[in-house]
Amino acid sequence: MVHGAIAELGVHARDARQRALIELTVAVTVAPWTLSRAFRARANADGLTDDDLLHAIALSAYFGHLNRIADAVGVPLDYPVEIAAPHADPSRSPFEAAPEQLAADGALALDRRPTTRDALAAWQIYLAGKPGPLAPDERRAIAHRVARLAGDGTAEPTDALDADIRALVDLVALAPWRLDDVAYRPLRARGFDDVKLFDVCIAASTAGVTARIAVASRALAR
Amino acid sequence: MTLAFIGHAESTGALRDVYDRMLARPLPPVYRPKHGGAPGIITAHSLDPELIPKVFGTSSTLNGAGPLAWHERELVNALTSRLNQCFY
Numbered sequence: 001m002v003h004g005a006i007a008e009l010g011v012h013a014r015d016a017r018q019r020a021l022i023e024l025t026v027a028v029t030v031a032p033w034t035l036s037r038a039f040r041a042r043a044n045a046d047g048l049t050d051d052d053l054l055h056a057i058a059l060s061a062y063f064g065h066l067n068r069i070a071d072a073v074g075v076p077l078d079y080p081v082e083i084a085a086p087h088a089d090p091s092r093s094p095f096e097a098a099p100e101q102l103a104a105d106g107a108l109a110l111d112r113r114p115t116t117r118d119a120l121a122a123w124q125i126y127l128a129g130k131p132g133p134l135a136p137d138e139r140r141a142i143a144h145r146v147a148r149l150a151g152d153g154t155a156e157p158t159d160a161l162d163a164d165i166r167a168l169v170d171l172v173a174l175a176p177w178r179l180d181d182v183a184y185r186p187l188r189a190r191g192f193d194d195v196k197l198f199d200v201c202i203a204a205s206t207a208g209v210t211a212r213i214a215v216a217s218r219a220l221a222r
Numbered sequence: 223m224t225l226a227f228i229g230h231a232e233s234t235g236a237l238r239d240v241y242d243r244m245l246a247r248p249l250p251p252v253y254r255p256k257h258g259g260a261p262g263i264i265t266a267h268s269l270d271p272e273l274i275p276k277v278f279g280t281s282s283t284l285n286g287a288g289p290l291a292w293h294e295r296e297l298v299n300a301l302t303s304r305l306n307q308c309f310y
Contacts, residue, residue: 009304018297021290025298029305055290060302062284065277067308069266074224075310078262079255085309092307115283123276130270177307181224194226198269201225 002026002034016046021056024048028060028216033098033151035219040108050108053220058116061212065205068176072201094175098151098215106221110213120210127206133196134203138165142200143207146173150211164190165200172204228268230259237271244278248286262310 005026013019020043027035043053077085110117127139134142138161146169147155161169164186171178184197192200230241241260255261267274285295303309 005305009301011301018294021294021297022301025301026305029302049289051289055284055288056294056298059284059290059295059298062280063299063302064306066263067303067306067310070263070308070310071306072225073227073266075227075262075266076223077310078257088307088309113283115287116280119276119280119283123273123280126273126276130272179224184224195269198225202267202270202273 101153
């Protein structure tokens, strides 16, 4: 899956270190559970230390949030570009949901990067304690749904999530390029305003950051 | 635009304060938009002003720090965006 994505992109690495960085980024974004101890050993041999790997994992997971929110809001380009940006292809298949769930044991932990760990924790604590417009339980159910989609076995399986909310959450997690007015229509018809829709998107997107880091760092250690 | 957002010029109160604080942070000039306001990716979070320092505080620990070199961080970020088909 990862090599297919790299071939499709047509990116060419200039050396082994850069190739490992590209493979890692693709895996974190598309299928973090596919990483392995063998990949880590190879990347280490190619010059990427464990701290480099963790930095790239957290960066890619974090940027995935910015991508999702930019698409969820549809914010217009406000900087000059030298090469015209391509258009997203809405027909491209969603990312795959994780076929397995990874337990927490033996992770290459974010404790090696305490400033990032603490900043992410402050972000999550803010969202968990936010009084509205979503109920805290709804936000938690969204986070667990997204974590399971990424293969985070420490999240509870959630069947309780409202079907319309779940449909939007799954788009945020697996096909953010399909976020448009049509995607919001079912919840808007039920009275969700933009602040509440944003709350759904932000709960889903935030959970994707922490789940990707957790699953990628666990996968590298097994 | 698919969800509402409030740009820097239209912002007031707590949101305006957050935008001003974001602009006062040290940032390489190449990342500063020419319009002089908060970058679009920050204004994309305008419906939750309190969230903005949390999200971009996390960015500072990743994009303004090592061990990966600047060009390597840009590679990771650009490639992630391409895979997510985000062309903002």
